[in-house]
Amino acid sequence: MRKSSLFGAVALLVALTSFSSRAEEPKVRQLSLEESIVIGLENNLDLREAAYDLSLKETEYEEAKISNLLKTSIVTLKNAELNFKKAQDAFEEKEKELML
Known part of the structure; x- marks a missing residue:
């Protein structure tokens, strides 16, 4: 009787460990080339x-436009516009670089 209880306990333990190890195996997901590129770009x-810098320069440009309404300064506005354009160009260049 004791041997059968021990055998049952061992069998149950083996079954539970094999089930839990299957549950912990990571699932492998098949990705297309396009999906892989999109994920790579999102995580680059x-x-x-470059996107953050572009957003920052866009905000600074909008602030300069608003400030220009209060006190006219074409130099400040053009400087902010130039910085925004540079950030746009840098972002586009980085995007092209990563696509190659």
Whole structure:
């Protein structure tokens, strides 16, 4: 009786460990080339940095336009516009670089 209880406990333990190891196996997902490229671009730090800089320069440009309404300064406005354009160009260049 004791041997059958021990055998049952061992069998249950083996079944549970084999089930839990299957549950922990990571699932492999098949990706197309296009999906892989999209995921790579979304997670690329250089591109994220360029996008952040572009957003920052766009905000600074909008602030300069609003400030220009209060006190007219074409130099400040053009400087902000130039910085925004440079950030746009840098972002587009980084995007093209990553696409090659």
